[in-house]
Amino acid sequence: MDKPSWIRVWEAKIPPKLKVFVWQILNRDLPTTETLIEKKVEVLPRCPVCWDGPETMEHLFLYCLVARALRDYSGLEYLGEGLPRHTFHLFLKRLLALLHQLSVVMAVVAILWTIWRSRNRVVFEGKQFVIPALMRQFNQQYEEWVGLLADQAPRVQIPMMQSTTQVGNSHLVCMWNGATKGGSHSAGGMVLFDPARTLLLARGVKFSQMDDPVVVELLVLREAIIWCMEQGLSEVRFEDDAKVITDKINQADTRDSRLGAVLEEIGHYFRTRPGFSMRFVGRENNRVAHLVARKALSLYPTMSRFFDFQTWLVSRV
CATH class of the missing domain: 3.30.420.10 (Ribonuclease H-like superfamily/Ribonuclease H)
Structure with missing residues (x-):
């Protein structure tokens, strides 16, 4: 894995399980139906959230209706413009390497985690998702993480003038x-x-x-x-x-x-x-x-x- 990509995630103020989650994505080890089928596990190939196509990581995190809604809601739909999207783990790796603000890295992870958690609730608990509720969950998650970042990180420093009387x-x-x-x-x-x-x-x-x-x-x-x-x-x-x-x-x-x-x-x-x-x-x-x-x-x-x-x-x- 590219070192700059992983450093972005490692430095983010997110729980360890979320870092493992991103690690799984970057190493193509997330148990989507596509991955399970490759491992000879008998599962339905369709996306359990929208049933509009096979559940690949590309579909789940880029094209599924939940992914599109959360990206639009967060204002992050512009991220990754110009990057190839046919292989999601490479797309995410390159995207993370381009991001300089930890708060944006944390927002990206919050979107991915909200998508994955809603998907698992459908698969394992039979619970249907509601887009506005997912948006609130994403917002709550992000605000919690960015609050930790604000508490632990120094304030942005801007070079100041030596005199306070000059105009x-x-x-x-x-x-x-x-x-x-x-x-x-x-x-x-x-x-x-x-x-x-x-x-x-x-x-x-x-x-x-x-x-x-x-x-x-x-x-x-x-x-x-x-x-x-x-x-x-x-x-x-x-x-x-x-x-x-x-x-x-x-x-x-x-x-x-x-x-x-x-x-x-x-x-x-x-x-x-x-x-x-x-x-x-x-x-x-x-x-x-x-x-x-x-x-x-x-x-x-x-x-x-x-x-x-x-x-x-x-x-x-």
Whole structure:
């Protein structure tokens, strides 16, 4: 087995039995009906979950209706684009070698484990699956594992400026932007640059039942501020093309009944952090954050937090 592939799994904060499970897949030793038939065990060759084809690992983890539903729900359907899929253990081996974020590795394993566990319940317990319930199981499993990762792993470190009093180009720059669709849901994008405009981080967020563009822009700004604070940043200039919001923040204007509470919260962040500032920029100068916002919107209603916005953005700009 390729060392980089296995290292990804070994470093992930998942139970040992899950590491054995992935090891079985990578070594073509998972007891699917195809494997059992090869070992002269008499079993029905059809997929016990959907009955739409033989139960190979390729079918079970890539093409079965459960696999497709979970990939779409998780927002990870983009993973593995361009990799050959005719042999799943090789596909997974190459995919794992390409992944750099342990949280994404854990999400992939959570999908595979949810599929396999639902399959076994059908085979051994005669229990029928319900897609929404499987999605909840996947989400619960992933949240538990990523919580362990957050507890044990150090926070992402970003190079900081030596002085906390300098302004202008000495600041890190966080560009942010909102996007809405169909009056029912919305999303936002935020991108962090160093003073030389080198991309450091990118993130997308989403909101349900939110269709007011100004409110969405303000909520994205709040998320961007909290995101920067979570990274331990003390000098950030926030840039966006929403002049009405930039003016309200810079003028400490909280009179708008729609925005008052959020404006007050954001104003508090700026008042207590002298290194935080706001600047209006035109749409063309905010193009990168706009790209991230539109991508986050396209992932709705999947969990865009699993999407590697930074890697995707590097391929686009």
